[in-house]
Amino acid sequence: MTEPIHDEDLLEVQAADIPAEDGPHPDDRIDDERHDEENRLKPEYLRAVRDALEEGEKGEVYDLVEPLHPADIADLLELLDREDRALLAAAITDLMSSEVIAELNDHVREDMMEALAPEAVATIVEQLETDDAVQLIEDLDEDDQQAVLAEMEAEDRIAIESALAYPEETAGRLMNRDFVAVPEHMTVGGLIDYLREEGDLTHDFFEVFVVDHMHHPVGTCALSWILTAPRNVALTDVMKRDQTLIPVTMDQEEVALMFQKYGLISAAVTDDDGRLVGQMTVDDVVHIISEEAGEDVLLLSGAGDGDINEPIREAYVSRVRWLIANLGTALVASLIIAMFGAAIEKLVALAVLMPIVASIGGNAGTQTMAVSVRAIATNQLTRANTWRIVWREMRVALLNGATVAVLIGIATSLIFNPMLGGVIATAMIINIAVAGLAGVLVPVIFERLDQDPAVASSVFVTMITDSMGFFAFLGLAVASGLVSAA
Amino acid sequence: MTEPIHDEDLLEVQAADIPAEDGPHPDDRIDDERHDEENRLKPEYLRAVRDALEEGEKGEVYDLVEPLHPADIADLLELLDREDRALLAAAITDLMSSEVIAELNDHVREDMMEALAPEAVATIVEQLETDDAVQLIEDLDEDDQQAVLAEMEAEDRIAIESALAYPEETAGRLMNRDFVAVPEHMTVGGLIDYLREEGDLTHDFFEVFVVDHMHHPVGTCALSWILTAPRNVALTDVMKRDQTLIPVTMDQEEVALMFQKYGLISAAVTDDDGRLVGQMTVDDVVHIISEEAGEDVLLLSGAGDGDINEPIREAYVSRVRWLIANLGTALVASLIIAMFGAAIEKLVALAVLMPIVASIGGNAGTQTMAVSVRAIATNQLTRANTWRIVWREMRVALLNGATVAVLIGIATSLIFNPMLGGVIATAMIINIAVAGLAGVLVPVIFERLDQDPAVASSVFVTMITDSMGFFAFLGLAVASGLVSAA
Known part of the structure; x- marks a missing residue:
């Protein structure tokens, strides 16, 4: 290892291969002529780009986007x-950097890539970091994947193929294969010298992994500890041994x-033999956190992937499935109503009021279900506290039921008659x-059946609250002698 | 500045005040006797802790938790x-570190803090980093806040009071007031020496901010650049000038x-004069990302805060409001049904089928609403593309409507009669x-009215789809001459 230069007077020397400033000035980003106060591109700016595209003014487009x-x-x-997208990409080819590609929405990227030749896609993929490259390639059709991989350099191809060998949404797929790992015997000073020598540590990194001779991780050093520790200290004394290891097979x-x-x-991501094979960094994980937390609302509503960039056919297929399932559950509710057809004929007020009981019940069920699904997703509702939470939700439900029952009971008593008021109030408490x-x-x-609770819970809860709403209300109306069923 | 020691043989010297290994071995965390494969505490482990608590075996509790x-x-x-919580906290006082307090759910922390005397809370608060301390204090009642602040050292109190002066959920509240800022004229080597000297940079940091003489940030240096750059290079040549500044007033x-x-x-977080006053780090932001992305499902369902640790009374108040609002919208639907009372008396099949039209419409509306709310929250649906998205959703709706209409139309034709089948199919397409x-x-x-779209959209969409479902179906039945309204 070479001794680092210590003369502070050589200041300007070697500054050449240092990351220079890039991109716009910070103040340009917010509240400028292109962004609104929430950092979204302004409609006027978009209109200017669109107009320039449509007039074929490539130079003007470039100046606007640069x-x-x-x-x-x-x-x-x-x-x-879609059309303007293709025009824009053609007008700003040299601004279409790997960062742009990596930041694109999956559907938009897939759509744009499918329009390109395999060699062109391969050139883009080779510029990306492995994790971003894998994300791009995994969305392509099997044939396109093979065509693109065939165009790539052997080293990059092997890295991507090994990532694709892991199931989707696992650490093995998502991890970055570039990381800094050093042997146990190094000192802080030795590490700093090593890092200075290895010029092409292109990617930002936040921790250095210390590994033993079997390449098993034994500890991690945050860069801030390395920078604040004396040079002569052994890494094994600075590093934290208590590290969280991510198995390659772990779900995102x-x-x-x-x-x-x-x-x-x-x-650190480790393989089955406990060897360090990659790392996951928080900047990649934030996208996963946001996606996983945001998908519950889409899944619960039966909107599938729920991305506004999803092709219409895919959106149709994923949504219509749930509407058809819902048709099935609505038929169950209809069968229950049909059982009480004679009672409704005698007292049409039943038909007027029955949707209220079903609707409020459905609403109350959705509230509890949303809370439970989030609690399960964040590991807050587990086997260890299920019954405590059930009991808690029952108490909330009884308070809610009592309140709503009093309101609807009084209103119904005044508009129709007290008997019907009592029936609807009781049905409401039962249904809530x-x-x-x-x-x-x-x-x-x-969850216990190893199914994602966000996917199918809605259909079942709605079926239960709809059916129970109609059954309790109409059944009580008959049982109480308010109307006869026959 | 002192010259750092370079002799690699002095290896063991000074290793004392270096962060040592703490906590359990990594392999203990997953798949051990305490955690299940998803890193949740096992019910058996919890039962053991609970049993030991109830038998008053403090020593055993400590050994289990340590x-x-x-x-x-x-x-x-x-x-x-609650009761076991208090017992546990009493049994493991010296394990109740600031990290534990900072990681606690807000409601649980608040509940536990309210049981303590102000001096005890003040002692805990002084151990926390400012951002965590603020989070703890902001949840307390005004009186408790004042009592705790009065017990604190002046310096800590001032930091917390200045944070509390900013509105909740803004950067000023959430930022960390500890950060590393250095003047522009420093070199990489100078910075490393400075960091080694300043022993008590307790908190991990990931970037160093470079500021001018007015304390305005002019650039940031990732620690990995500092570690890989030669000592004699000026920071102004390594730093990135293109940085994203967070104004203190920005919403989380x-x-x-x-x-x-x-x-x-x-x-970097900057005040109104553009001076560097704090930093936000991604480890704090991940909690916000998860919270913000996850809250849509809770808000849309009308479950308010939706935390399973929320006190029952608060859960009741936030949920019953929406049930009562929903009662109002259900009444609108009932009024529409009442308009067609005579038709229902003549043909009770209308009462049997009408909930299907309303229910599927509600479901389709919820799907589109969930997609739109997520797209607005992630800045993907803006003024610039609203009409494109409306047109997209209309096309999906027409495909869904046609599919469901064919199914229900055929089934109704076979069970009842083709005329009624035509009526329900048409009503279904209209409602979807x-x-x-x-x-x-x-x-x-x-969103345009500056309201959170997740909060109140549900009530309105449901009212529209319910009313339209009943009105289209019953209205068409009458208009088509299937039944007479009078």
Whole structure:
């Protein structure tokens, strides 16, 4: 190892291969002529780009787009429609950097890549970091994947193929294969010298992994500890042995929870033999956290992937499935109503009021279900506290049921008659209590069966609250002698 | 500045005040006798802790809990009920570190703090970093806040009071006041020497901020650049000038989107005069990202805060409001049904089938609404592409409507009669189309009115799809001459 130069007077020397300033000035980003106060591109700016594209003014387009950050260029592409997107990409080829590609929405990227020749895609892929490259390639059709891989350099191809060998959404797919690992015997000073020598540590890194001779991780050093420790200290004395290891097979949802729970910045990924094979860094994990936390609302509503850039056919297929499932559950409710057809004929007020009982029950069930699904997803509702939470939700449900029952009971008594008021109030309490129970138990049962509780809970809870709403109300109306069923 | 010691043989010297290994061995964390494969505490482990607590075996409790990571101790406290929580906290006082307190769920922490005397809370607060301390104090009642602040050292108190002066959920509240800022004229070597000298840079940091003489940030240096650059290079040549500045008044949701969009690890927070006053780091922001992305499902369902640790009374108040609002919208639907009472008396099949039209419409509306709310929250649906998205959703709605209409139309024709089949099919298409339109426009309108679209969209969309479902179906039945209204 060479001794680092210590003469502070040689200041200007060697400054050449240092990352220089890039992109726009910070003040350009917010509240400028292109962004609104929430950092979204302004409609007027977009209109200017669109107009220039349509008039074929490539130079003007370039001047408009050039000051943007790569993440903003990605946003701009997403905001445009397909035709304008292709025109824009053609007008700003040298601004279409790997950062832009990496920041693009999956659907938009896939759509744009499918329009390119395999060699062109291969050239883009080779510029990306492995994790971003894998993300791009995994979305392509099997044939396109093979065509692109065939065009690539052997080394890059092997890295990507080994990532693709792991299942989707696991650490093995998502990890970065570039990381800094050093042997146990190094000192802080030795490490700094080593890092200075290895010029091409291109990617930012936040921790150095210390490994034994079998390449098993034995500890990690945050860069801030290395910078504040004396040169002569052994890394084994600075490093933290208590590290969180991510197995290659771990699902991305678990990885995201690990990063959140332990406040990690980066973590070592290990293979089945415990060897260090990659790292995950928090800047990649934030996307997963946001995706996993945001997908519950889409899954619960039956909107599938729920991305506004998803092709219409895919959106149709994923949504219509749930509408058809819902048709099935609505038919169950209809059968229950049909059982009481004679009672409705005698007292049409029953038909007027029955949707209220079903609707409020459905609403109460959805509230409890949303709370339970989030609690399960964040590991807060587990086998260890299920019954405590069920009991808690039952108490909330009884309070809610009592309140709503009093209101609807009084209103119905005044408008129709006290007997009908008593029937609807009782039915409401029963249905809200059932909704509370179903709202917790349905997601919990799906979880125990190793199914994602967000996917199918909604259909079942709605079926239960609809059917129970109609059954309790119409059944009580008959049982109480208010109307006869026959 | 002192010259750092370079003799690599002095290896063992000074290793004393270096962060040593702490906590359990990594392999203890997953798949051990305490955790299941998803890193949740096992029910058997919890039962053992609970049994020991109830038998008053403090020593046994301590031995059981001692190997846990602070974040797991926090999880354990959350999983227990109130009484056991208090018993546990008393049994493991010296394990109740600031990390445990910082990791605790807000409601659980608040509940535990309220049981303590102000001096005890003040002692805990002084151990926390400012951002965590503020989070703890802001949840207390005004009186308790004052009592705790009065017990604190002046310096800590002032830091917390200045944070509390900013509105909740803004960068000024959430930022960390500890950061490393250095003047422009420093070199890489000078910076390293400075960092080695300043022993008590307790908190991990990931970037060094370079400031001018007015304390305005002019650039940032990632620690990895500092470690890989020669000592004699000027910081102004290594630093990135293109930095994202967070104004103190920025809302946490915007901060979270900034970190995601630009892949930030830390960012400078500046006051109104552009001076550097704090930093936000990604490990704090991940909690915000998860919270903001996860809250949509809770808000849309009307479950308010939706935390399973929320006190029952608060959960009741936040949920019953929406049930009562929903009662109002259900009454609107009932009024529409009442208009067609005579028709229902003549043909009770209308009462049997009408909930199907309303229910599927509601479902389709919820799907579109969930997609729109997420797209607005992630800045993907803006003024610049609203009409493109409306048109997209209308096309999906028409495809969905046609599919469901064919199914229900055929089934109704076979069971009842073709005329009724035609009526329900037409009503279904109308209602799903209306649902698609309302599902986008209602959230968009709330957003334009500066309201959170997740909060109130549900009530409006449901009212529209319910009313339209009943009105289209019953109205068409009468208009088509299937039954007479009078």
